[in-house]
Amino acid sequence: MAIIVILVLGIAITFITKMNNKKERYRSLFEHNPEAVFRTDLAGNLLSVNSAALDFTGYTKEELIGKHFSLFVHKGDVKIIHKSFNNALKGEKEVFEIRIVKKDGSLADVGITSARIIVQGKIIGVYGIVKDITEGKKAQATINYLAYHDELTTLPNRRLYTMRLHKLKLKNIPFTIMNIDFDRFKRLNDLFGHAFGDKVLIEISMRLKANLSGDYFIARMGGDEFNVILPNVTDREVVNKIATNLIQSFRQPLKVRGHDCLITASIGIAFFPEHSNDIDSLVKYADIAMYNVKQNGSDDFEVYDSAMNDQTIERINMENDLRYALENDLLEIYYQPKYNSFTNELIGSEALLRWNHSNYGFISPDTFIKLAEETGIIIHLEEWVLRKVCRQIKEWKLASCYRGRVSINISHIHFYQGDIVSAITSTLMEFDIEPTCLEIEITETTMMNNEFETNKTLQKLRSLGIEVSMDDFGTGYSSLGYLHKLSIDRLKIDKSFIHEMQKNEAIVATIISMANTLNLKVIAEGVETNDQIQVLNKLGCHEIQGYYYSKPIQPEIYKQNFLLALAQ
Template sequence: ATPIVFQQGPHALWKSLASDGKWCGEVINHRKNGEQYHEWLTITVVKNHEHQITNYVGVFADITEVKRSQNRLYELVNHDPLTGLPNRRLINELLEHAIKRAEREERQIAILFIDLDRFKAINDSLGHPVGDKLLFEVSRRIKQSIRESDVVGRLGGDEFIVMMDNLNDIEDAANKARSILHALQSEFLIDTKDLFISASIGISMYPNDGKDVDSIIKAADIAMYQVKNMGKNNFCYYTKKHSADVLERFNLENQLRRALDRQQFEVYYQPQVSLQTGKIIGAEALVRWNHPEYGVVSPAKFIPLAEETGIILQIGEWVLTQAALRAKEWVRPNNSLKRIAVNVSGIQIMQSNFADTVYGVLIHTDCTPSMLELEITESTVMQNTEHVISTFDRIKSLGVRLAIDDFGTGYSSLSNLKRLPLDKLKIDRSFVRDLPDDLDDAAIASAIYAMAHSLGFSVIAEGVETIEQEQFLKQMGCVEAQGYLYSKPVTAEEFLTLIQHNKEDEGSYHVS
């Protein structure tokens, strides 16, 4: 067969042979069976005594395997092995070319920085093989959501990026972000499990938000974190204010990482009162951060950051240990205190070894298990029912009490509640706030109590602030309450004083 290079007529090959008497290069040829292969061909001119060309001598080497290795190396260097998408290196290269084009043509480029919400919890609880399959399916849905001219890549972990360099309007980027969020809404079936995942998307624009690769990607990354702070599962455009917010967040995160070592955390305790005897029968442990510069930092500000960064695992274990030590010290036959409740983050629960952590705390503190009560939010149960049931079963076998916090704010199914080894439901403060005047809240609170009673769970109401609320709850049948009517959260020393006074006083306990 005649190599294609010889069939192309006038060519650099002929010029090289004419001027240098030699040519070498890579050509595609065909084997006898029709299969294509790559060869490295060297052609040399043969002349007679009169310097006339009489022949051409060609020597070739089959470099098909070399080419395959080169292509494979290119793939490894430039593409993510899991999803096959361009990796960070190739994305940077493509974006650099796109910026040069956009600069010449005075066009805009949009960067969509996509970070999956709660992916770490899925990865930690169900394992990396499941996490990898989920990432692959997510990459497929993102690819299906974008235009043919757009580029999608994976930066690493659960971070993806979309580059749009053919924009007609800035709103095109927002429309694409909506398409991606919509595509991720449906459940993912991975190894017979239905998994749900959402994403936070930050959008930056060239040239407004950055003139080079690093700055424009960083701007989109900052915008993405703003979405995380606003509740996730959404998108937003970058603004300069976001940079200031992210800088504050970065500083707070660094200080949060050192706060535990510097003993800046303190556990406060809010009394839980029996509505039958008026005595303090329990307490909820609530962590506070005593920052040397900012004062007491609100848990609403640092707990979400601790969960997002994983620092909550160390903080949560420390709080549980402190509560166990206090329970061992305070729960005595001569007072009415029976237990201390501790909030447990969904991130802690999604650890495959959380039950081992609880066991370790009990052994370390020598605390009687029934003196501790762990509270988990209803939303965590909804999102990871099977894992929560398995973890709760192990914890319950240790003798620790279990409760659902903020009950009524989610949509737990009755069948799932029956499967959980619970001791208590806590009526969310949002249903207590307007009692007894709001008839809807009154009906909801009564329904929660009736359901809990039928399942054999005790009930506690949180956020009780008035005598009228207390009276309504007592008439309803609720036997425990917690709120500012009795006491705000106080330090360990102040709580010990409350227990002493409560032991000496007769009748109902209210804050003075």
């Protein structure tokens, strides 16, 4: 009997010990859980919470115990938690997200995992584990926002713009789209850097928003390209008025870092469904109209017309042909000799790029150089010219027919975007050419911008022995104030002054006199007649370039003429 009692007591003690251990483990899991944990009765009243819940919410235990959970939930989420609570009582494991209200009134996003509590076969309540997901929700919201918005301007991006177009189409709502490109932005970006360019883009977005209100949808597509949707607006008179207002608005300078920046707009317009009910085609048509504006001088707007297609296709084909010509060495360099009119001596030449297209014949440099600048090909193009010229100088030297510097034109894009000094020095080293064999011609407009950086680059080039000329001098109107500050060697009088020499003699005389005062050399381009020569000689300009002496010629003819002149 005693043995049985001992056994029973042993079993009871073991059972009680196990139960106590189980309760202790549960209490430890409940109290020491790093996440907030709560327990409710069947009605949803809070029976217990752990210390993490108190720390998280800011409430005391007395303020929570006995209260219904819904008192601490954002009103907009009460239905969610009631539904999840009832599902948990039915035996479903619930995982859901709501917002709770902390004691200080702030909201917190939480994820809750809840399940029913069963004791001795009876459901007595629900427990839940609360995880703070506020930062994660904020991060996800930021990711979602950036997926559909431009980070710089906060405007909708291309993805959201496209979604809006398809949504309008789905609802069969007529609308107008405007594709806007800003004509001088690339130049400002090249001259003053990307940080300054970003400020300009922000100012552009603000001006667009100021001039487009209501249901109008503005998006930044990338770079300086912005698009606008005008829902339920397809009346041409109304659209023209809106476009005119935008054009006029951007004729007023933007204020950026204390500078007045004039950035005019080119706008292409297309109508849905008039021009197309296909979204991709509609966007393409607005682009075609916008490019047509830029081809015709910019600072205007045009509505798409099917006749524009041929022009755009021709431009795209020409761009592709130019890339192909560059990659396959199909371009040519002609050399126009420069002479001293006092001694009739050859003193150098200018390298001029020529493109003899297989279908269209010779294409004007004004056409394809502008295309190269607009498409970004220009840097590769001018680096190709530099290598060709250095190789040609090397050949002329070996043939003993080199005479004087060869000048190369460098665009403002290359001057500010590319590392022009490194490009030139490495090419000179490659062909073992002295820097004194080269002259760089840069336009007056390029030199007048970003004066400090311009001079630094010019000084580096001149310190190597390369001469620098200001091309097309006199075509701008601000040059006189900059001229004495710039590190240059020569002024090149623009041919427009030479062609009407009698009318412009006073202007030419002033340029020559000013050059002499500043110890600069001067050369006249576009000289074609003996009368022009006589006037230039009288005024003291003896460096001459033009048809009077020679048109631009191929390097082989240049060499032959030189050798023939020596033989005579």
